[in-house]
Amino acid sequence: MARRLLIAAALAFLGLFVLLPFIAVFVEAFRQGVPAFLDALAEPDAMAAMRLTLLVAAISVPANIVFGIVAAWCITKFEFRGKGLLITLIDLPFSVSPVVAGLIYVLLFGINGWFGPWLRANGVEIIFAVPGIVLATIFVTFPFVARELIPLMAEQGRDDEEAAVSLGASGLQTFWHVTLPNIRWGLLYGVLLCNARAMGEFGAVSVVSGHIRGLTNTMPLHVEILYTEYNFVGAFAVASLLAVLALVTLAVKTLLEWRYGDQIQGMGH
Amino acid sequence: MGITVSGVKKTFGTFAALHGIDLEAKPGEFLALLGPSGSGKTTLLRIIAGLEFPDTGTIAFDDEDVTQRPVAERGVGFVFQQYALFRHMTIADNIAFGLTVRPRRQRPPKAEIARRVEELLDLVQLSGLGKRYPAQLSGGQRQRVALARALAVEPRFLLLDEPFGALDAKVRKDLRRWLRGLHDRLGLTSIFVTHDQEEALELADRVVVMDHGVIEQIAAPADVYERPASPFVFGFVGESNCLPVTVRAGRALYGAHDIGPADAPEGPANAWFRPHDVIAAEDGIPATPLLARPKNGATRVEAQIEGIEKPVEIDLPTPPAPGAPVRFRPTRIRLFPA
Numbered sequence: 128m129a130r131r132l133l134i135a136a137a138l139a140f141l142g143l144f145v146l147l148p149f150i151a152v153f154v155e156a157f158r159q160g161v162p163a164f165l166d167a168l169a170e171p172d173a174m175a176a177m178r179l180t181l182l183v184a185a186i187s188v189p190a191n192i193v194f195g196i197v198a199a200w201c202i203t204k205f206e207f208r209g210k211g212l213l214i215t216l217i218d219l220p221f222s223v224s225p226v227v228a229g230l231i232y233v234l235l236f237g238i239n240g241w242f243g244p245w246l247r248a249n250g251v252e253i254i255f256a257v258p259g260i261v262l263a264t265i266f267v268t269f270p271f272v273a274r275e276l277i278p279l280m281a282e283q284g285r286d287d288e289e290a291a292v293s294l295g296a297s298g299l300q301t302f303w304h305v306t307l308p309n310i311r312w313g314l315l316y317g318v319l320l321c322n323a324r325a326m327g328e329f330g331a332v333s334v335v336s337g338h339i340r341g342l343t344n345t346m347p348l349h350v351e352i353l354y355t356e357y358n359f360v361g362a363f364a365v366a367s368l369l370a371v372l373a374l375v376t377l378a379v380k381t382l383l384e385w386r387y388g389d390q391i392q393g394m395g396h
Numbered sequence: 397m398g399i400t401v402s403g404v405k406k407t408f409g410t411f412a413a414l415h416g417i418d419l420e421a422k423p424g425e426f427l428a429l430l431g432p433s434g435s436g437k438t439t440l441l442r443i444i445a446g447l448e449f450p451d452t453g454t455i456a457f458d459d460e461d462v463t464q465r466p467v468a469e470r471g472v473g474f475v476f477q478q479y480a481l482f483r484h485m486t487i488a489d490n491i492a493f494g495l496t497v498r499p500r501r502q503r504p505p506k507a508e509i510a511r512r513v514e515e516l517l518d519l520v521q522l523s524g525l526g527k528r529y530p531a532q533l534s535g536g537q538r539q540r541v542a543l544a545r546a547l548a549v550e551p552r553f554l555l556l557d558e559p560f561g562a563l564d565a566k567v568r569k570d571l572r573r574w575l576r577g578l579h580d581r582l583g584l585t586s587i588f589v590t591h592d593q594e595e596a597l598e599l600a601d602r603v604v605v606m607d608h609g610v611i612e613q614i615a616a617p618a619d620v621y622e623r624p625a626s627p628f629v630f631g632f633v634g635e636s637n638c639l640p641v642t643v644r645a646g647r648a649l650y651g652a653h654d655i656g657p658a659d660a661p662e663g664p665a666n667a668w669f670r671p672h673d674v675i676a677a678e679d680g681i682p683a684t685p686l687l688a689r690p691k692n693g694a695t696r697v698e699a700q701i702e703g704i705e706k707p708v709e710i711d712l713p714t715p716p717a718p719g720a721p722v723r724f725r726p727t728r729i730r731l732f733p734a
Contacts, residue, residue: 286480289447293467293474294494294549304497308484 155363167364176349195272203280229334255337263331275317312387404453428600473546481530488526494549556588673728680723
């Protein structure tokens with residue numbers, strides 16, 4: 128009896144706070160029919176926002192793949208001073224509010240920031256431009272890959288790499304033929320989460336973007352602008368794309384967990 | 397010739413793992429590094445392999461200094477305790493790995509590699525299993541794959557870290573005998589690490605007993621067992637008892653009991669003896685039996701001698717009578733300074 132009550136409570140909670148809003152997004156998006164939905168998506172500013180979001184993800188995800196592998200590699204395969212500090216730093220974006228993350232970049236690279244005058248003198252635009260958005264996105268997403276790989280690689284130890292090297296393999300061969308295959312599913316899992324966050328990030332990006340239509344608006348920012356302009360169909364049409372991204376992410380994530388759960392660590396964040 | 401280790405020291409942070417190790421493995425020899433965990437035996441093996449580097453001291457292979465050379469350039473075959481097979485590769489690909497990663501010019505042609513893999517599979521008695529994956533093999537089979545993979549690159553020396561550590565007792569014994577046979581056939585100078593004295597004594601040509609980063613004794617198995625160089629070795633390579641004695645006029649005396657000849661300076665000493673080197677004697681040392689169980693056709697008695705904290709373990713021909721003390725006399729003792 129108690130069990131049923133608990134299950135019912137959990138389901139009701141999920142339905143109210145997750146499922147219902149999710150359905151609402153699609154209902155609102157199609158409220159004026161499919162043509163209106165398609166028009167909203169084909170609108171130039173919406174297209175620009177989609178292109179920008181894809182571009183930001185296309186830069187920040189690979190950057191964090193490289194960073195994540197390098198960080199996880201050196202943390203798990205070598206002993207050095209300050210390792211604990213490095214691990215704490217990797218976690219920082221999870222504990223810092225994204226708005227603060229955005230403000231850090233404004234402080235550093237903004238007009239009145241530390242490097243602002245120099246950047247301005249040299250004609251480099253970071254804040255209120257694409258580079259700032261990319262930097263802020265990299266910051267908020269960099270724990271995903273590293274966090275996923277560290278426990279996995281720590282558990283696998285160094286034996287496989289040492290075996291490869293003792294058989295004459297070079298560092299690159301060892302990485303390519305031994306390390307990468309050992310971590311591939313965990314890596315894919317981390318990339319998936321990293322990508323979802325990179326495309327969906329709002330707070331940090333909002334601070335550095337400047338909200339210039341057609342230029343520095345990513346999809347989440349564009350949704351907000353349309354919404355505040357009472358363009359509900361437009362807002363929910365773009366939002367529905369983000370919702371589909373979430374669905375696809377969830378499906379692939381579940382598939383990975385189901386098929387390769389033993390090779391994926393730290394599931395659940 | 398062979399492997400020469402001279403003056404090797406190694407410290408990890410504040411922990412001194414090895415304090416000045418000198419050691420030689422002669423060509424064709426099968427050497428065991430025996431010691432408890434923390435004795436530095438694995439560190440020494442890894443330094444010989446080039447997986448670790450010594451703080452001071454040198455490693456020479458056939459009189460050629462290789463101290464600074466990384467593992468990839470040393471030409472050793474290393475077998476890891478947990479085998480470290482590449483789980484996403486087939487057995488055949490695992491064995492071929494060392495050949496396929498060679499630079500194009502030194503790499504044998506595909507057919508040649510395949511032939512070599514077949515040969516090695518044959519050698520380790522796993523013919524026909526080349527297409528399987530490591531997870532589909534038993535522990536003993538994986539161990540042999542690891543060995544075949546190490547042999548594929550035709551190493552100058554074979555180094556094995558606890559080669560039987562992860563196997564159950566029965567497989568261990570069979571594999572041990574098989575490995576010894578293989579060594580005799582290949583004649584490859586080999587060093588293996590073990591914490592199991594039985595394994596070391598059965599397999600090795602010579603045993604290197606280590607404790608706390610120093611070598612306690614290097615000797616043939618029979619000598620290590622019969623003539624241990626230190627109390628540690630005596631205690632580690634077999635069951636042992638220790639009695640405090642006084643040496644007087646070439647005899648070892650435990651109280652009033654003369655327990656044998658003493659080739660040691662006058663004064664206090666410790667007499668060590670094995671459980672089977674005792675006889676029951678009417679005028680022997682009295683002890684109160686605590687436990688008795690049959691062992692190897694005799695009775696193993698654990699008995700308390702008055703005034704000695706650790707009970708002695710002795711083998712007597714008959715079980716002790718209930719309530720009565722046993723009386724025994726060591727027949728073979730070894731004296732060490734007290």
